[in-house]
Every structure is written in structure tokens, then in C-alpha cells.
Amino acid sequence: MRNPPSDAKLIGLFLDMLAAEQGAGPNTLDAYRRDLTDFSEFLGRVGHTFFDAQTQTLRDYLADLDTRGFKSTSVARRLSAMRHLYRFLLNERIRTDDPAAILSGPKRGRGLPKVLSIADVDRMLRRAKELSEAEDVSPSRRLRALRLYCLLEVLYATGLRVSELVALPRSAAKRDARMIVVRGKGNKERLVPLNDASRQAMADYLAATEAAKADKKNSVAASKWLFPSFGESGHLTRQHFARDLKELAVASGLQARLVSPHVLRHAFASHLLHNGADLRIVQTLLGHTDISTTQIYTHVVEERLKSLVRDLHPLAEK
Numbered sequence: 001m002r003n004p005p006s007d008a009k010l011i012g013l014f015l016d017m018l019a020a021e022q023g024a025g026p027n028t029l030d031a032y033r034r035d036l037t038d039f040s041e042f043l044g045r046v047g048h049t050f051f052d053a054q055t056q057t058l059r060d061y062l063a064d065l066d067t068r069g070f071k072s073t074s075v076a077r078r079l080s081a082m083r084h085l086y087r088f089l090l091n092e093r094i095r096t097d098d099p100a101a102i103l104s105g106p107k108r109g110r111g112l113p114k115v116l117s118i119a120d121v122d123r124m125l126r127r128a129k130e131l132s133e134a135e136d137v138s139p140s141r142r143l144r145a146l147r148l149y150c151l152l153e154v155l156y157a158t159g160l161r162v163s164e165l166v167a168l169p170r171s172a173a174k175r176d177a178r179m180i181v182v183r184g185k186g187n188k189e190r191l192v193p194l195n196d197a198s199r200q201a202m203a204d205y206l207a208a209t210e211a212a213k214a215d216k217k218n219s220v221a222a223s224k225w226l227f228p229s230f231g232e233s234g235h236l237t238r239q240h241f242a243r244d245l246k247e248l249a250v251a252s253g254l255q256a257r258l259v260s261p262h263v264l265r266h267a268f269a270s271h272l273l274h275n276g277a278d279l280r281i282v283q284t285l286l287g288h289t290d291i292s293t294t295q296i297y298t299h300v301v302e303e304r305l306k307s308l309v310r311d312l313h314p315l316a317e318k
Contacts, residue, residue, distance in 0.1 A: 004051040004094065007040040014088050023186035027163050035081040050089065055099040058082060062103070079105045116267045120254060121156055127252040128152050132204075143208050147227060147236075148244050150198075150205035155261060157198035159268030159286050161185075162261035166236045168226040173202040184287040192285060202226070269294070 005013070015032060018024040024032075042061050043053055061082075065075045079100070086100040116124075128149040134142065155165055164182050172180045177199065179191045194202075206226075225235035242261055249259035269282050283294040 004049070007036075007043070007050050010050050010085075010089065010094070011036050011040070013092075014085055017088060023188075025163075025185055025187070028185070031077075032081055032084075035078050036085060039078065039082060050085065051095065053099060055102060058099055058103055062105075076105045079103060115270045116254075116259065116263060118271055120252075121264070121267055121271075123252045123254065124248055124259075125149075125152060125156070128248055131248075131251075139212070143212060144244075146201075146205045146208050148248060150201040151227065151236075151241060152245070152248070152264070153198040153201035154194070155264045156268055157195045158182075158192045159265050159272075159282075160192065161265065161287070162238045162241060164287075165261070166227055166238055166241055167233075170206075170224055170226050172226055173206045182287070186289075188287070190284065190287050 011033060014036070015024075015029050018032065019029060039061060040050065042064060043049055043057065046057065046060070048057055062075060062079060065078060070078075083100045083103070086095065086098045089095040090098045128145070131145040132142070132149040134145065137145070151165065154160070154168075155162075158165075158180070160168075160182060161184065164184055168180070168182075177194060179193050181189055182192050183189050209228075223234060227236040228234065229236045229240070231237060238261065245259055245261060245264075246256040249256050265286070269286060272282050272285075273279065279291065279294055283291050286294060288294045
């Protein structure tokens with residue numbers, strides 16, 4: 001090819017393909033864009049582009065990531081992005097070879113997710129409830145406390161991804177709603193049940209936002225989002241919620257580093273399995289396409305399964 005497209009152009013074409021053919025969402029596309037832009041910048045420093053880089057140059061990039069202190073999981077993700085990119089370039093006949101095909105990634109075990117105990121989650125829920133009921137605070141501060149309590153109740157009740165949670169529509173808080181429709185990865189929809197506590201928290205928070213409509217300055221009250229914001233997206237960001245959650249963790253006597261929206265999602269799945277839920281049901285609730293993704297949570301029920309065999313097997317020692 002006499003005049004190959006620039007790296008920036010190829011990244012754009014690749015992301016368009018992911019969105020159109022694989023239904024990749026905004027967060028997935030942003031992650032690929034960041035990873036491939038970093039790779040392109042490295043190639044530029046050593047005098048190469050996507051079009052002419054060879055396998056050794058790709059190995060040099062992986063070594064550079066290691067030198068920069070990237071964890072093995074992050075290096076593996078960058079390698080995966082490169083493999084997908086070069087497979088795309090080969091399929092589109094932009095390249096006649098695939099320099100990433102023979103690369104091997106860092107050896108890594110599949111880590112177990114961080115999990116909060118039921119008692120830890122209860123402490124956070126109680127503290128969030130207390131803050132939402134405080135009377136000696138301004139209306140805006142109380143509204144933020146009600147929002148955080150609602151977010152926490154809904155997250156622990158449903159196990160939603162944080163991106164799904166913050167983007168819930170206002171209609172999700174219907175008074176008689178027992179289920180909500182969630183649009184997840186790949187634009188796929190699934191039904192997720194709500195418990196009484198999460199429904200009540202949503203109702204209380206929605207009532208507070210309705211009351212805020214009296215203040216003409218508060219234009220977010222008329223938003224289509226359940227958790228509106230003045231930002232570009234129109235709804236609360238994942239980062240904002242994560243910060244609020246860590247502050248709540250500290251206020252609850254927990255270490256901030258141990259708490260995140262994703263850890264609460266892990267807690268939802270782990271606690272369900274610990275109490276006897278079927279793995280396939282948990283897979284459906286989490287929105288996992290592959291059961292192997294859900295199986296990482298089964299470590300939390302290992303002791304329960306051992307005790308069941310010990311107590312119920314007819315040949316077990318009495």
C-alpha cells in the first residue's frame with residue numbers, strides 16, 4: 001500500500017467496526033482507544049506505525065509497559081487490543097501479515113475478586129441511611145445523601161455494572177416497578193428484580209428530586225435520568241459515585257481502598273451464591289454472556305459445599 005492510513009485513522013476505523021459489528025459500548029470503545037493510542041505513541045517514538053511495525057517492535061512495547069510498572073493484567077489487556085487490531089488490519093487487507101499472532105502475554109493467575117462481608121455492607125447501608133435522614137443539613141446536602149443511599153441500595157439489590165447503574169432512566173423508579181429493564185454490554189437488555197428496600201430508596205429519592213423542582217435553579221430535576229448531573233453525559237459519572245462510595249466507606253469504619261462500585265457488584269454475586277443461589281441465575285442477573293466469567297465467584301461457596309457433603313453424604317463419618 002503506497003499511502004497507508006495514519007494510526008489515528010486506523011484506530012477510528014477499528015472502533016467503528018467494534019461498534020457496528022460487535023455492539024461495543026462507549027466504555028469498551030474508550031478503553032480500546034486509550035490502549036491503542038498509547039501503543040501508537042510508542043511506535044512513533046521508535047519510528048514505526050501500525051502499518052509497518054513487526055513482531056519484535058511489539059515485544060519492545062510490551063517490555064516498555066513492564067518497565068513503566070504496568071501490572072500483568074494491564075499488559076495482557078494491551079496485548080489483547082493489539083491482537084484485535086492486527087486481526088482487523090489483516091481482514092481488511094491493510095496488512096498482509098499479523099505481527100501479533102505469535103506474541104505470548106504475561107503469565108497470570110485469575111485473581112479472586114475482593115468481597116465485602118454481609119456485615120460490612122450492612123454497616124455501609126446503615127450509615128448511608130443515617131446520613132439521608134439527617135435533619136440538620138441543607139436541602140442540597142440531604143438530596144445528595146438520599147442519592148447515595150439510593151445508589152447503594154439499588155447496586156447491592158441488583159448487582160448492576162456501575163455504568164448501568166448511573167445511567168438508569170427516571171422511569172426505573174416507577175412506584176409499582178418490581179423489575180427494571182437494564183441495557184448492558186453489547187446493547188443487550190435484561191430484566192433485573194428489585195427488592196423492597198431498593199424500591200423504597202428509589203421512591204424517597206425521587207420524591208426529593210420532585211420537591212427540588214420548586215427551585216428553578218435546579219434544572220436537573222426535570223432530567224430523563226434517575227441520577228441527573230450537569231455534566232456532558234447528563235447523568236452522574238462513575239467516577240463521582242466511586243468517590244462518594246469511598247467517603248461513605250471511611251464514614252462506616254471501612255478502608256476506602258477495599259470499597260468500590262465493582263466490589264459491591266462482587267458482594268451481590270458472592271452473597272447470593274453463599275446463600276444457595278444457582279450459578280446460572282447469578283450469571284443472568286449479572287449480564288454475563290459466558291458462564292466461565294461468573295464461575296470466579298464460586299470460591300466463596302467452597303466451604304459451604306464441603307460442609308454439605310460432610311453433613312449429608314450417606315457415607316460421611318458421623
